[in-house]
Amino acid sequence: MDTVNIVIDGVDIETGADKTILEAALDHGIYIPHLCYHKDLDPVGICRLCMVEIDGRRLDVSCKTPVREGMRVRTETEEITKIRRVAVELLLANHPTDCLSCSGNTKCELQRIASYIGIDDRRMKSLRRKTVTLPIDTSNPYFDYDPNRCVLCGICVRTCADVVGVSNFDFAYRGYDSLISTFMGKPMIESRCVSCGECVARCPVGALRPKAVPQPAREVRTVCPYCGVGCGIWLGVRGETVIASRGDPDNVVNKGRLCVKGRFGHEFINHPDRLTAPLIKKNGNFEKASWDEALDLVAARFAKCKPDEFAALSSAKCTNEDNYIVQKFTRAVMGTNTVDHCARLCHAPSVAGLAQSFGSGAMTNSIGEIRNADCIFAIGTNTTSAHPVIAYEVKEAVRRGAVLIVANPRRIDLCEYAQIVLHHVPGTDVALLMAMMKVIVDEDLQDDRFIEKRCENFEAFFESLERFDLEFAQKTTGVPKELICEAARSYATRKPGMLLYAMGITQHTHGTDNVLATSNIALLTGNVGLPSTGVNPLRGQNNVQGACDLGALPNVYPGYQKVDRPQIHTKFEEAWGTKLSDKPGITHTEIFDAIHDKTVKVLYEVGENPALSEANANHVYAALEKLDFFVVQDIFLTETARYADVVLPAASFAEKDGTFTNTERRVQRVRKAINPVGDSKPDWLITCLIAKRMKKHGFDFDNPSQIMEEIASLTPSYGGITYKRLDDRGLQWPCPNTDSEGTPMLHSEFFATVTGKGKFMPLQYKPSYELPDEEYPLILTTERSLYHFHTATMTRKGGLEVLRKCELVEMNPKDAGTLGLKNGETVRVVSRRGEVNATLLVTDISPVGVVSMTFHFAESPTNVLTSDAIDPVAKIPETKVCAVRVERP
Amino acid sequence: MTQSTEEFMLDDIIRGCPHSRDYLISILQAVQDRYGYLSRESIYRISDYLDLPESKIYGVATFYNQFRLKPPGKFQIHVCRGTACHVKGSAGILDTIGRELGIEVGGTSKDGLFSLDTVACLGACSIAPVITINGKFYGRLDNKKVQSLVKKLKRQGDGT
Ligand code: SF4
Ligand code: SF4
Ligand code: SF4
Ligand code: FES
Ligand code: FES
DSSP states (O other), X not given: OOEEEEEETTEEEXXXXXXXXXXXXXXXXXXXXXXXOOTTSOOOOOSOTTEEEETTTEEEETTTOBOOTTOEEESOOHHHHHHHHHHHHHHHHTSOOOGGGSTTTTTOXXXXXXXXXXXXXXXXXXXXXXXXXXXXXXXXXXXXXXXXXXXXXXXXXXIIIIIISOOOEEEESOGGGOEEEEGGGOOGGGSXXXXXXXXXXXXXXSSEEESOOOOOSEEEEEEOSSBXXXXXXXXXXXXXXXXXXXXXXXXXXXXXXXXXXXXXXTTXXXXXXXXOSOEXXXXXEEEEOOHHHHHHHHHHHHHTSOGGGEEEEOOTTSOHXXXXXXXXXXXXXXOOOOEEOGGGGTTXXXXXXXXXXXXXXXXXXXXXXXXXXXXXXXXXXXXXXXXHHHHHHHHHHHHTTOEEEEEOSSOOGGGGGXXXXXXXXXXXXXXHHHXXXXXXXXXXXXXXXXXXXXXXXXXXXXXXXXXXXXXXXXXXXXXXXXXXXXXXXXXXXXXXXXXXXXXXXXXXXTHHHHHHHHHHHHHHTTOSSSTTOSEEEOOOBTTHHHHHHTTOBTTEEGGGEETTOHHHHHHHHHHHTSOOOOSOOOOHXXXXXXXXXXXXXXXXXXXXXXXXXSSSHHHHHHHHHHOSEEEEEESSOOTTGGGOSEXXXXXXXXXXXXXXXXXXXXXEEEOOOSOOSTTOBOHHXXXXXXXXXXXXXXXOOSSHHHHHHHHHHHOGGGTTOXXXXXXXXXXXXXXXXXXXXXXXXXXXXXXXXTTSSEEOOOOOOOOOSSOOOSSSOEEEEEOOOTTOXXXXXXXXXXXXHHHOOSOXXXXXXXXXXXXXXXXXXXXXXXXXXXXXXXXXXXXXXXXXXXXXXXXXXXXXXXXXXXXXXXXXXXXXXXXXXXXXEEEOO | OOOXXXXXXXXXXXXXXXXXXXXXXXXXXXXXHHHSSXXXXXXXXXXXXXXXXXXXXXHHHHHSTTOOSSXXXXXXXXXXXXXXXXXXXXXXXXXXXXXXXXOOTTOBOTTSSEEEEEESOOSOGGGOSOEEETTEEEOSOOHHHHHHHHHXXXXXXXXX
C-alpha cells in the first residue's frame, strides 16, 4: 500500500494514500468533530462540522478531502470554531434536551460534538425555537423513528440505499421542514423497510433507536444461529437473559452487518416455551421426568435395538461437535451408518454433483470475493430472503459495476438490480444452462486454454450440447432466445464471473444434473480457481456445511471419507476401538419409507422438524406414528416432537460452546453466553450421556474443545483446527495442519478429483416429475420469507411474527383473475397428496401458471402438498415443483 | 390485472419524456399537468422508468411547492402568502381555513371536497388579504368572512 506523510496539528503522520484527512486523523487518535461521516459509507460532506484548514490557506471538509504528500492540516482555528459553533447551535436549537432519557445517550455524536465545542447555555436559550413536535413512528416491532431528534446527517439514507440496497427513505421537504421520510411518509411497518436495523445501528443520535432500551451487562462474541452466511454477532446479556445482538465489526464475513433475523431474532432464547425438563409420554400424554429416568429409558430401548432397525437424524442447526457425536454414536454404538440430516432436503445434489465434477461439494470461493466479481450469475437463489448479508455483497458488486444475471422463475428482489433477468419455467435449469453453453461454444467464447490444461471429458460433454439449440431452449424454458444469448455472452466475457446458486437448483428430481450444469458452465469459461469466480452453492442452515463435513451422512465419515473404503473403515475402527459397519446407511427420505415398511423401528432425532420440512408430510406423519420408539432432542416441543416417546430438552446455541461452519467453509467459534435454560443440556452432552448409560467408551468428553481435538485427528480437512486458533478468527477448510491458514479458494492449481482435473459432464434435459395437467393446472414452488427460518421454530417467538404472520400463496394477477380469486382471501391449495389452506397474495412477482408458498407455518403445512419424488443420485425430494390447483375452500 | 386506459395514458406521458434522471422534474410536471397531482401509482411508474427509488422521487416532489401528492379537492383553495397579504394577516386566514377544514397546506379533506395550498403574490395586493377558490378571487378577508365563506362552500358541497 502506498503511504503519504502529512502533518495534522503539528503531529507527523504516515497514512495510506487512499485515505481522507478525517480518516487519517481518526486512525491516529485525533478527533475532528463529524456528524455525516460514517466509515462504511461514501462521504457526502453535508454537515460541515469536520472543516479543517489545509496548508494554511483554504478551508475544506476533511471527510471528503483526500490526503496528499506534505499536506499540513490544522483542525482548529478561530474561523473553524465559529463555523462549527453556528452549525451545532442550529442543530441544538431544535433538538430535545432530555438526553438522559434518550437511548442515544452516551453514544450520541451530537452530545460529543456539543461538549467538544462547548455550548453557551444563555445563547442556546435565546436561540431555542418553539418546537413543533412531530409524531414518533413506533410501528416497527424493533425500533422507533423520532424525527424530532434527527440531525439530517443522511447516514440512514445512505445506509439503506448503499449497504442494504432498499432505499426506503430520503430527505423530504425543505428548509426548516426538512426531514427524513419514507415514500409518502408511510409508517415504517408499511414501507419497503426490511427491518434489518442497519440504519438504526448507524444513526449517530437517538432518532432511529431500538425499542429495547436496556444496556447489556456483558457481551459475548459468537455466530448467528440462522442462515449459512454465518455472520459474527455479539450477544448482549443482562442477568441470565440474552437481551440484544449486534453485528461484529471485526468478523470478516459480515463486517458488522446483519439482517433482521440476526439482529432481532434472539427472542426465542429465553422464551417461556423452551423445553426445560425431559418429557416421557405416558398414556398418550407427556409427563415431566428426571434426566436419570429419561436417559435410563432411552438407553434401555436403544440397547435392545438391532443395527438395521435404528436411524438417527442429526441437525444442521447444531454445532460441529454435536453432529460429530451423533454420527459417532450411530456408527460406534448402534452399529449402523443410517444417520442423515436435512442437508438431504437442500444440498445433497451439491455434495454429490460437485464431488463428481470438482471433487469437493462446497462453495469454491468466499463471500468476500463477491464484491470484486465483474459478472455475477445468480440462479435459483432468492438471496435477499435466504442469505441477506450475501445479497448486500451482490448489490455492492453491482454498485461497483458488475453485471448481474438473475435466473429465477419469480421476479425476486435481486431482479431489480440485474441487467439480465431470465424467468425460466421451474425445473428447466439444465435446458437453460446447456443452451447458454451452446451459445458460448458456437460463438467461440469458451476458455480453450483452461479446458485443455485443467479439464477432462470435454468431448462427451460437447456432444451432449448438440441437442440444446436455442429453439428448444426457448420452447422449454420460456426464456426468449435473445436473452439466453445475452446472458451467455456476458457470463463468458465479463471476467471474473462468479456463479451463485441455492435450492432453486438442487430441489429437483434432476437436482444433481442441475448442479453439474453449473459446474460445466464455470469450467467452460475458465471461471474456477481464480479470485471472484467459481461455483458457489449457498448453504441454507447456519451449520449445514458443518453437519455434512462432520459425517452426519449415511455414506461418509467426517471429512467425506467413504464408509465402504476398506482403509477408511479400518482407520475408524481403530480410532474408535470398536467394530463398524462398512455398509452405507439409508438417506433421510428413505428412512421414512423404511419406517413404513417396519424395517426401521427406532428413530433418534436431534434438532430437526421433518413433520414440517420433509416433502409429502402426510407420509411422514403416518411414519412417525408407526415407530416403536421415538426420541426427540430439541429446544422446543416442535410439531415432530409431539409424536415422540421421549423428549430431551437441549440447550440453544447461546448456551453452549462449539463451532459452526458457514457456507464458505469457514469454521467459527460459537460461545456460551448464558447457562442452559432450565434443566436443558447441550446436545453433545446428552448424546454422550446416553452412550455412557449404554456402557460404551469413547464418549468421555468434558467439553467441546476435546471433541474438536478428536475431529481434527480423524478429519484431514479439519486437521489444523483447534479452539485456540479459532479464538480471534474463523478458518476455512481445507486446513490440514496447524501451520495452515485455511483455504479461501478451492481448486486454484488442481481439482480435488482423483485425476486433479475438472470433469465436464454430458447432460440430458429431464422434465420435472409432476407436471401440471387439467386437474392440477398450476405449478407449486416453495420459497422462504426473509422474516422466518425453516420451520420457524425459532422465528415465530416474537417480533418477527409481527413482520410476517401467516402463510401466503403468491399468485399472478392473471391466474387470480381466471380463477375469480381475490387478494387476501383464504384459499385451499390441493395436490395429489393433500390440501392446505392459506391466504392468497396476488402479485406479479409470481409468474403466470406458478404459485409459491413457504413452509414456515405449522397451521399451513405446505409440505403436505409437495412431492417426494426424488433425485436418483442425491435422493433429494422435488420440493421446487409439483402440480396443484387453488380453489375457494 | 388488465391495464386500464388511464394507466396506458400515464405510461404514455411518462414514456414520452426523455429516459434520464435529469428529467425527473419535467416528468413530474407533465404528470401533474394531466392529473392535477402525483398519485402513488404514477410515482411507482416513474420509479420503474427511471430506475430511481420512490423515496427519492417523494423527496424531490416534497422539496418543490409546486407538486401535490393528493388529488385536488372539488374546491381548490389557494391562500396568498405574499408580502402584502402577510402584512394584512394572511397567516391567520390560512390557520382559520386549515382549522375549519381539518387539513394542512398541500392536503385534501377526507371527503375530497377541499384542498388547500399557498401561493406567492396573486397580483391583487390592493385587495389583500386574498384567496382564490377554483380561480375566483376573494379579497379584503378577515377571519369571520372566511369562516362564513367556508361554511357556505360546505353546504354547497353537501348539496351535490
Ligand atoms: S431497517 Fe434496514 S431496510 Fe429498514 S430503513 Fe433501516 S436500513 Fe432500510
Ligand atoms: S435518522 Fe439518524 S441517521 Fe438518519 S438522518 Fe436523522 S440523525 Fe442521521
Ligand atoms: S444473513 Fe444469515 S447469518 Fe447473517 S444475520 Fe442474517 S440470518 Fe444471521
Ligand atoms: S463529517 Fe464531514 S461534512 Fe459531515
Ligand atoms: S401579496 Fe397577496 S396578492 Fe399580492
